[in-house]
Amino acid sequence: MSKATASRALSRPELVAPETTARVLAAALELGFVPNRAARELASGRSGIVALVVPTLENSFFTPIIAGAQARAEEAGLQLTVAVHPLASTDELVAFRRLSAQVDGFIVAAPRGADDVVRAASAFKPTVLVDREIDGLTSVVADTATAFGGLVSRFIDEGHGRISYIGGPDGSWQNGQRTLAVTAAARGRAELTVLGPYPATFAAGVAAAAEVVAAESTAVVPYATAIGLGLMFALRAGGVESPAITVSSERMVVDALGFTGVPAIDVDGDELGHVAMHQLLARIGRSTPPAAEQLRMPVPVRWAEPVA
Amino acid sequence: MSKATASRALSRPELVAPETTARVLAAALELGFVPNRAARELASGRSGIVALVVPTLENSFFTPIIAGAQARAEEAGLQLTVAVHPLASTDELVAFRRLSAQVDGFIVAAPRGADDVVRAASAFKPTVLVDREIDGLTSVVADTATAFGGLVSRFIDEGHGRISYIGGPDGSWQNGQRTLAVTAAARGRAELTVLGPYPATFAAGVAAAAEVVAAESTAVVPYATAIGLGLMFALRAGGVESPAITVSSERMVVDALGFTGVPAIDVDGDELGHVAMHQLLARIGRSTPPAAEQLRMPVPVRWAEPVA
């Protein structure tokens, strides 16, 4: 048997007689054969590696995304490599370009990268955006905006007339979406104060507390979990009670604080990564990749009785 | 000029005339040349990829390790791929074997994997262990045991006569070390109760609270941050005040709980990953790799006045 036949049996069995394929597989198993990825890549032009680009690893928002993407990649027999790049300036494109020569595609989480930088980066290889939408590019985002809007509506339904939204960092796509959503939800029904911009940190929440008190809001919607925690900590320390919500699913922390009555938004990062990888796989190696698609994953809200 | 010369100019410039090297570099820059990793690997046998194996991504203990290793790998021009494997059973060795054919080396974080499984896995390629020691293998660990022992001594110095250690999971190497250390520190000076085993979760801490109360301990040293948080939460809910410590550097959480007086242990995961990668780099591609080395990184303790 020629090595060509063996090669086909392993990578494209539909071209080979079933009986032959079986023999090849048996032999491969017996010899403990592991195909050499380098040789395969060199010949085929496909590396079998996909890169997941995150701006930082310090934010725990990204870890489940990585885990989800990694799981899906492994199913597909691909390797995942994690690259840390904020994608904030054009300078980073050179590193990106180098990386692009090594991988078959990208999943990019660039919550704050400039539109054109991200777009340029995505031109190298098939790319799927996570938690960020840009016209013409495929993306998978958690539809937190709708959830935020819903929270505001709900607060209003419960009688709150003065509500604060603690805004996230400038340039954050999600922050833009959420701001629009909460504004729309409050329009004509309640007085909404948009604070910020604030970074997504505990300290920012503490700092925002004074503004919240000054605004005399009875309900607060913060951009991020950490902000919410800092805010609640500061308010509680000041003896003030106020409903507030937290993003992401760090229930442990929220529960630990004793704020069991706080409505929280659950972003399923694992699924986000999973779906993003799925989308990417559909765009790798296809001669006619499917059209760009913008997916929005619904985000459940864990609502609870307001704090007594 | 032949491609051989160009190749040498790029990868081993000491073999080429400086002037020639300069010309090659200029040309490469102008043409935007990016070497093809696959071809290089195929010819040289080196892949330029190292794998970092973690048991899970859900535990935030590992993220800074990844970040540190990734940063160091990038400096060295290597790519890092993250693989999730508990390394608990021999079955996983087949996946490990496949992976080993694709990479130049491993950094393995296997806090609970069986000794022989980890040892077998490390036989494939140069390997550095993180936060785990096994005889004959190179490792980089945070010396939390010493820190734990120091905490117990300090508690004793402050007059505590009954101390509890809330043990971590069975099979955890670090838990073994810490148990030994706290036991040694207390011997003959105070009554130490070793509780557990408990998983490293918030719920476990809540569950352990009853045991702590029953033991009438005035000071508690929990295996992990999450346990400590759960414990403090439960004790506080029960109206009990007690010193306790937390592992890892999740200051935000600790501060948020208002336990600002709690001594805490700071494991610098970033440095752990950094050093581990450094060790690995020294063992890759060397014809005579340095002898196995077991590094212990000192762990600072943030001590504070006990809670009033």
Next chain:
DNA sequence: ATCGGTTGTGCAACCGGTTACATTTAGCCT
């Protein structure tokens, strides 16, 4: 002027698969 020793460069094989194309074999139709 000759020779041994460096240093720098070229030649060509090679890494281990993939794949376009050629060839063989089998099956079916008129």
Next chain:
DNA sequence: AGGCTAAATGTAACCGGTTGCACAACCGAT
């Protein structure tokens, strides 16, 4: 039976670098 098509396999070029070896150029020393 002859011819045509489809299926299965073989042949060999090729992917893009690396590296052992041969060779040329230049050096100072004899």
